[in-house]
Amino acid sequence: xxxxxxxxxxxxxxxxxxxxxRDFTPAELEFVARFKIGELHLPAGNNFLxxxxxxxxxxxxxxxWAFRYKVLxxxxxxxxxxxxxxxxxxxxxxxxGEMQHSVEALTPVRLCxxxxxxxxxxxxxxxxxxxDLTWLAARxxxxxxxxxLSVGRRSALERAAYLLVFLHVRARxxxxxxxxKVFLPISQQHVxxxxxxxxxxxxKTLRKLAERNLIRWHGRSCEVxxxxxxxKVAGWYDEIEMHRPFI
Amino acid sequence: xxxxxxxxxxxxxxxxxxxxxRDFTPAELEFVARFKIGELHLPAGNNFLxxxxxxxxxxxxxxxWAFRYKVLxxxxxxxxxxxxxxxxxxxxxxxxGEMQHSVEALTPVRLCxxxxxxxxxxxxxxxxxxxDLTWLAARxxxxxxxxxLSVGRRSALERAAYLLVFLHVRARxxxxxxxxKVFLPISQQHVxxxxxxxxxxxxKTLRKLAERNLIRWHGRSCEVxxxxxxxKVAGWYDEIEMHRPFI
DNA sequence: CGCCGTATTGACAATCCTCAAGTAAGGTGG
DNA sequence: CCACCTTACTTGAGGATTGTCAATACGGCG
Numbered sequence: 001x002x003x004x005x006x007x008x009x010x011x012x013x014x015x016x017x018x019x020x021x022r023d024f025t026p027a028e029l030e031f032v033a034r035f036k037i038g039e040l041h042l043p044a045g046n047n048f049l050x051x052x053x054x055x056x057x058x059x060x061x062x063x064x065w066a067f068r069y070k071v072l073x074x075x076x077x078x079x080x081x082x083x084x085x086x087x088x089x090x091x092x093x094x095x096x097g098e099m100q101h102s103v104e105a106l107t108p109v110r111l112c113x114x115x116x117x118x119x120x121x122x123x124x125x126x127x128x129x130x131x132d133l134t135w136l137a138a139r140x141x142x143x144x145x146x147x148x149l150s151v152g153r154r155s156a157l158e159r160a161a162y163l164l165v166f167l168h169v170r171a172r173x174x175x176x177x178x179x180x181k182v183f184l185p186i187s188q189q190h191v192x193x194x195x196x197x198x199x200x201x202x203x204k205t206l207r208k209l210a211e212r213n214l215i216r217w218h219g220r221s222c223e224v225x226x227x228x229x230x231x232k233v234a235g236w237y238d239e240i241e242m243h244r245p246f247i
Numbered sequence: 248x249x250x251x252x253x254x255x256x257x258x259x260x261x262x263x264x265x266x267x268x269r270d271f272t273p274a275e276l277e278f279v280a281r282f283k284i285g286e287l288h289l290p291a292g293n294n295f296l297x298x299x300x301x302x303x304x305x306x307x308x309x310x311x312w313a314f315r316y317k318v319l320x321x322x323x324x325x326x327x328x329x330x331x332x333x334x335x336x337x338x339x340x341x342x343x344g345e346m347q348h349s350v351e352a353l354t355p356v357r358l359c360x361x362x363x364x365x366x367x368x369x370x371x372x373x374x375x376x377x378x379d380l381t382w383l384a385a386r387x388x389x390x391x392x393x394x395x396l397s398v399g400r401r402s403a404l405e406r407a408a409y410l411l412v413f414l415h416v417r418a419r420x421x422x423x424x425x426x427x428k429v430f431l432p433i434s435q436q437h438v439x440x441x442x443x444x445x446x447x448x449x450x451k452t453l454r455k456l457a458e459r460n461l462i463r464w465h466g467r468s469c470e471v472x473x474x475x476x477x478x479k480v481a482g483w484y485d486e487i488e489m490h491r492p493f494i
Numbered sequence: 495c496g497c498c499g500t501a502t503t504g505a506c507a508a509t510c511c512t513c514a515a516g517t518a519a520g521g522t523g524g
Numbered sequence: 525c526c527a528c529c530t531t532a533c534t535t536g537a538g539g540a541t542t543g544t545c546a547a548t549a550c551g552g553c554g
Contacts (some may be wrong), residue, residue, distance in 0.1 A: 070392060072483060076400040080392050092385045095378075102387055131342075131370045137384035138339045145317060145327050145348055146392040152398045152443025153323040156510075166378035188533065196399030198511050203474050203534065219519070219532065235320060328502060403542075435501065445543050466500065466551075 007039045008062060008110075011188075012127060015062070015086050015246065020173050022245050031126055032247060035118060038112040048111070049103035055093025057113050060247055062110030065185055069193065079142055080193040082106070082167065085174050086246040088136050094119055106214050107185045114247070132245035139244070149194045154235075156205045159195045161234035168224045178198045184222040191222075209233070254286045255309060255357075262309070262333050263494065267420050269492050278373055279494060282365060287358040295358070296350040302340025304360050307494055308332050312358030312432055316440065317348045326388055326441040329353070329414060332421050333493040335383050341366055348427040354432045361494070369494075379492035386491070398443045401482075403452045408444045408481035411462060415471045438469075454478070 008014070010033040015021055024032065039062070042048055048054055051070065061083050068080040068089070080101060081088050093099040094116045123130045146166075150159045164184065171182045192202035209215050214230050216223045224230065256263070259282040262268055271279065286309070289295055296302055298317065308330050315327040315336070325346060330336050340346040341363045370377045393413075398407045411431065420430045439449035456462050461477050463470045471477065 060440070068392075070396045072396070072400060078396040078397055078399040090380075092389055095382050095385045096389070101392055120374075120378070123378045127367070127370035127374070127377065130374065131367070134377070134381045134384055137388060138331075138342045139382055141384060141388050141391060142339055142343070142347055144388060145315075148327055148391060148395050148398060149317045149325040151395060152325040153319060196403050201510050212485060217533075241422070448542050464501075
């Protein structure tokens with residue numbers, strides 16, 4: 001685990017360049033730059049937030065992938081959602097004191113670290129950023145709603161297709177320049193734990209998608225060959241996503 | 248549908264009397280009283296927020312039960328969560344323009360109506376209330392996390408027991424005075440759609456709980472006879488809930 | 495009384511899980 | 525360079541869970 005001083009000044013934040021993210025005013029930018037107390041570079045597999053622990057900090061993913069999950073006593077694991085660049089992680093713990101889920105780095109990950117104690121300053125001094133915090137929480141809720149619909153009511157095949165489109169859309173939005181293939185850095189075990197399926201049945205389901213030439217699997221990563229085909233299987237209906245905020 | 252002028256002044260809000268809710272400062276109270284533009288009394292079954300519609304307003308449940316849900320094209324329905332007194336409904340639509348789920352009154356319901364356009368005033372003028380909005384969003388997320396864990400990884404019996412304890416705890420918290428029985432105003436169809444099970448299998452599962460004298464079913468409502476027994480079946484671990492905010 | 499919504503039950507089928515064994519790719523030490 | 529790990533993906537067989545279909549019971553209500 002490598003912790004360190006600020007590496008990426010907010011003023012030249014690479015995320016800001018992406019069309020997807022909203023612009024900051026100079027004052028907002030300056031505030032956020034002071035709000036950020038450091039940067040954390042972690043290897044894949046690191047659990048940087050742990051259930052039942054007081055969460056010391058709030059993080060924004062600056063690069064890499066992570067996932068939120070919960071486990072039952074006997075080890076059954078449910079992945080709740082994934083966090084990609086620009087996503088906020090640890091807000092629940094920041095607001096309510098104790099984490100009720102864990103977060104693990106899926107790939108090597110770079111995190112902006114914000115101090116928990118200073119969250120109130122955001123509300124007192126920057127209403128627009130406070131609004132963005134609520135917006136991000138509402139967006140997370142929306143993703144969870146959709147995921148719950150999947151796990152509760154979609155068939156295994158629909159579920160798998162839906163998840164892959166979902167992740168593919170989110171991943172593509174972060175690398176707008178290159179039109180080359182996007183690989184999703186997940187194993188079949190991650191898919192299983194996200195969809196609430198066993199690893200064996202997940203494998204057989206993904207196999208069907210591969211046989212239809214919709215995806216291809218390469219060890220710990222998934223290549224999406226035909227997003228539209230997956231959408232059909234998933235019953236995906238598009239939604240417009242506007243410029244999103246981030247902190 | 249009965250819509251009307253203000254019936255319950257915020258100053259004498261019945262929820263405020265409950266130990267569970269945090270106190271407002273006089274200034275906050277006055278602001279909220281002006282922020283509330285009316286009150287809506289709706290019969291059971293009324294869908295007062297609808298997926299894909301622009302949501303005109305933001306609501307707080309003042310009395311009664313409602314539930315959030317989504318449906319797939321072919322009619323499969325997933326209930327996402329329930330809303331009881333003090334719960335905020337419609338925030339997603341308020342912040343992001345369009346609802347991506349519907350909300351239906353489960354019992355006759357009384358709603359405080361807040362004007363969507365004025366949400367920014369909260370952020371500009373009352374940081375403490377803005378914080379509460381984020382807090383409520385994070386709380387909803389937390390409940391969804393737990394529900395997703397249930398649907399994804401718990402067995403039918405565990406799931407059912409968990410849901411009933413969850414609802415019983417929430418319902419009991421709202422009527423602290425009376426120690427009499429609390430009835431959950433749901434049908435087995437609601438349970439099925441919450442747990443992602445078929446109605447038949449739900450019935451058989453609930454039957455098992457009834458045979459163990461943990462619950463009793465009365466038409467459209469469920470009586471919890473033995474909460475501790477249910478907790479054991481569910482694998483429930485307690486969490487501390489502090490004084491919660493509400494708007 | 496008959497109608498309707500809800501709960502209940504049995505029989506059978508589909509989905510999904512577990513167990514078990516195998517393959518393929520990559521890394522490591524000799 | 526090869527033997528030998530480890531990790532992850534595959535596949536088949538059999539069993540448990542859950543779904544579908546169909547019929548019945550029961551109570552409230554016009």
